[in-house]
Amino acid sequence: MECIATLYKAGDYKNDQPVRWCAGCGDHAVLNSLHKAMADFGVAPEMTAVISGIGCSSRLPYYMNTYGFHTIHGRGAAIATGFKVANPAMSVWQVSGDGDGLAIGGNHFIHAVRRNVDINILLLNNRIYGLTKGQYSPTSARGFVSKSSPYGTTEDPFIPAELVFGARGNFFARAIDVDLPTSREVMLAGARHKGTSVIEILQNCMIFNNGIHSEIADKEHRAERTIHLRHGEKMLFGKDNQKGIVADGFLLKAVELGKDGYTIDDVLVHDARTPSNFLHQQLAMMDGRDLPVAVGVIRDVESPVYDQEVSAQVEQVKARKGFTCLRDMLLAGDTWTVE
């Protein structure tokens, strides 16, 4: 991993509050990765804000030595948007879960992504409602049995990446909670990206949905069932990088090098910065069955940033009109004088 020398250490972003997540919860790992990524990014704690909604993951701001706001269910993205527009110098993070971000807050989520406001959204996806003790969420698979779906759900889940691309998102990355180096890497990339960065963390809930990601997250499977994408590098995976992703018409296919005539030359090179999201979406949709789940930065494309555009327009119009105060503006309009 890249070696970064900054003014700040992970500890500078930590506060002394006791962390109250369950022992073994994936959120502990996410918190550690975030402290480290913030130090890597190097923006001072007082110039950093962490805003959340409601849910287990949304407790995170209380454990940060930054400005923080634990708000109401689902509204973190809207509050973070107003915050960033009002105070663009701040580095703004939003922490959300699959219920907070994609159910009650789904509308704010897609609109934040569409506007491309410069915030970093950490979406902790454990496919369950933990704080309310175990109901299915919008990312639970069809048929999932939970307290509110005792006979299995009869609905299909969202795939967060698909929502992001549907909302014309320009940054999407994914990591597994217990994979700290990758989490730290994608959080830093998200922080550096100008615009809305969505970082999906596949996170384990020990109590209500233990092992939901274990088929891909467990060490013994991870090499074969995930692929770490890096911009400009070949899409290789497997314990000895003996497998690769190749194009199969308009679709993707996982192959073994040296088998069926496939060589390293057939393997695709990851281009996170190409404006077209066609391939990014296909990569993000790989689900670990025939194709490995993609982690790392899948899409990272520059595009006009909402808060910067708002500020620029204000400056432009101010300069053109030249008013210094309300009275100037009013006196320049339709007026008459009474003596």
Add this chain to the structure above:
Amino acid sequence: MDNTNQRVKTLDKVAVRFSGDSGDGMQLAGNIFTNVSAGLGNSVSTFPDYPAEIRAPQGSLGGVSGFQVSIGIGVHTPGDQCDVLVAMNPAALKQNVKFLKPGGVIITDVDSFKEEGLKKAKFLTDDPIRELGVTAQVVEVPVTTMTRAALEDSGMDNKAILKCRNIFTLGLICWLFDRPVESAVAMIQRKFAKKPAIAEANTKVIRAGYDYGHNIHAGVSTYKIETEPIKPGTYTDLKGNEATAWGLIMASEKAGLPLFLGSYPITPATDILHELAKRKDLGVKACQMEDEIAGVCSAIGASFAGNLAATSTSGPGLALKSEAIGLAVMAELPLVVIDVQRGGPSTGLPTKTEQTDLAQALYGRNGESPLAVVAPVSPTDCFTMAYEASRIAVEHMTPVILLSDAFIGNGSSAWRIPEADEFPPITPRFVPEELRSTWTPYFRDQESLSRYWAIPGTPGLMHRLGGLEKNEKTGAISTDPANHARMVEIRREKVARIANNIPLQEVKCDSPEADTLLIGWGGTYGHLHDAAEELNRQGHKVALAQFRYINPLPRNTGEIFRRYKRLIVAELNTGQFADYLQARFPEQTFLRINKVEGQPFMVHEIVEKVKELLPKDE
């Protein structure tokens, strides 16, 4: 028409109602007439009456748009009824004739009163005046024909020519009320500055209308309207919703805080968003968000970030914002919430006026959730009270709900452009330098009980806010029962102490003999004031207290109530303010006058209802 019956009336006030198809430009004609009158030193009050259907079929009853303006001396309302009704077509006549005073003047575009138009307006005969059974002086003017004739050589197509009919009528009205047509011409030139051909056409047409009036003056009452001396200064025309936007801007300038608006379009509040979106030229950041909830939430985010933050809406939108406003109560962040009230419940009557959101503003949140509520009494007062709402919000670290309404929000008035020093200073409660080392998020100013505002970006003041109850001392999450009880009490007392930072309540139309107090709040002021004056003229000693500060009430409220034998609360709901007062002053009896029709009060109906409540021997 009787040629011998020429009269000139001198009046202290007169009301004119322009009515036509919603595409006929009645609002524009009315606005220009209002501004010309205001420029002459008349006081003015207007009431635009928009149709519920924006695209109703032409000439149909559902598509009628109206604009009533009252001009003269001491004008506080657009008038219960009008002296002159302009009806551009039969549907407009049918819908508006009920607003005409007996014996008033009806001006019609006789060219529109043909078979087709009469049929669309569901008249059964070809004599609509007789069919309606009204006694009025009717002036039948061939508006369409005359407008066409005036623009014969203009090269304009028929459709464009027809669009100038409103201005012909305006010219006629200017003659009728002795308004200088040149002032109106100047306004038309400014209005159409970017479309010189249209400016020229309308200039021609308004002169044609004025000359036509001059030529046919026989037979119609012409009016001379008294003017009153007004305070010297530079004046402009303002609408209530614009005034609200400008009041926020003035507050942001005085407080030295950037202004942020998060909003979502909703009738009749959208003009506030429109105006603030234009005011990027003054540095305002106005964001149209994805929904009402995002509107208020983005404002709360902006407030946490250190801006003067506001959200604008109407009743149903306020309902959607409730949970977020509760967050601002809990986090003790300044926030201005503007509710331009309309008829409810649910979607209700979106274009009509009511005062039915008072209970929602006061109580419409979960938990013990007190906040400040203020209400402007007129279009110009929207400026002052938006300023006051902002001042209270940032000096007391609390959300403030501003209860405007469709009547004053859409109403307009002449307004003297104030100097910044005419308004009290606004001092945001930032964390004082000397307290920085010991500061915690809920550390309070002991006098106001307001907490301090730590602006993100400041080193050393990093802190976490949130909707969970916090420890009074440390600001950490707390479920301690005694702490919660204390915090509930502190939040209540903090809002109550705002009373020390607002003006005392005034009483109007008062006299030593007055034994009855008429009580109102917000946008009904004009009607209640005229009613109180009328009652005094009739020998009933009635004073008026119109409340602008609703929660907390001014400190002298109880003392005022004790001075009168009878207290009568008049409001456009079923008694929400009366209930609120009754709970606070249980020793008093509050009599009630209520109306919930989506329409403002009429002065005469208040006069009658007050008289019904007075003892019979008076």
